[in-house]
Amino acid sequence: MDEDQENGVTRRQLLTATSVAASGLGAVAAAVPFVVSMQPSERAKAMGAPVEVDISRLDPGHLMVVEWRGKPVWILKRTEEMIERIKQNGEQLRDPDSEESIQPGYVDPVLRSIEPTLLVMVGICTHLGCSPTFRPEQGDPEMGHSWDGGFFCPCHGSKFDLAGRVFAGVPAPTNMTIPPYYLTQNQHLVIGEDPNNTGDIA
Ligand code: FES
Numbered sequence: 001m002d003e004d005q006e007n008g009v010t011r012r013q014l015l016t017a018t019s020v021a022a023s024g025l026g027a028v029a030a031a032v033p034f035v036v037s038m039q040p041s042e043r044a045k046a047m048g049a050p051v052e053v054d055i056s057r058l059d060p061g062h063l064m065v066v067e068w069r070g071k072p073v074w075i076l077k078r079t080e081e082m083i084e085r086i087k088q089n090g091e092q093l094r095d096p097d098s099e100e101s102i103q104p105g106y107v108d109p110v111l112r113s114i115e116p117t118l119l120v121m122v123g124i125c126t127h128l129g130c131s132p133t134f135r136p137e138q139g140d141p142e143m144g145h146s147w148d149g150g151f152f153c154p155c156h157g158s159k160f161d162l163a164g165r166v167f168a169g170v171p172a173p174t175n176m177t178i179p180p181y182y183l184t185q186n187q188h189l190v191i192g193e194d195p196n197n198t199g200d201i202a
Pocket residue numbers: 125126127128129130153154155156157158171172
């Protein structure tokens with residue numbers, strides 16, 4: 001088993017993720033300030049080391065952004081109501097059970113997370129690498145009255161739900177990427193490492 005598989009992401013999946021990384025970072029940085037991750041050093045992060053983030057003060061409905069391997073990673077604390085909306089989207093989606101999409105095997109295929117309320121996702125569109133915007137409001141005037149909240153990529157119009165699952169009929173071919181991650185017992189999030197490699201809760 002190679003290193004990528006140990007992290008819960010296959011090599012094919014990792015290559016796909018890397019290829020779309022470069023152009024999306026600036027857009028997210030402009031939209032949402034980056035949160036300073038706690039560890040490790042900038043050089044170690046650039047080389048791919050896991051990053052650890054305190055999420056204890058992240059409020060329901062809010063999104064924060066950290067950098068991992070030069071890519072923006074979104075951390076969204078979903079509300080129970082958001083979760084219910086996600087469960088209604090199935091028929092409108094291209095890959096509702098994430099069978100063709102990049103995510104570790106230990107996350108739920110529908111909510112795409114370990115814990116239902118906490119979404120951890122690479123904030124890059126799977127079409128050509130732009131960074132989608134966060135559009136959590138139902139009926140957002142720019143998205144239309146039937147919009148149930150999610151993410152919108154303005155580059156070519158791809159739409160994703162609040163689990164990063166792509167809607168049918170848009171250019172993006174797959175759901176957005178879920179990286180390896182786990183949550184520690186003191187409400188810290190470790191991004192870039194599989195929970196099976198630790199003694200912490202998943
Ligand atoms: S890069 Fe997002 S729709 Fe094309």
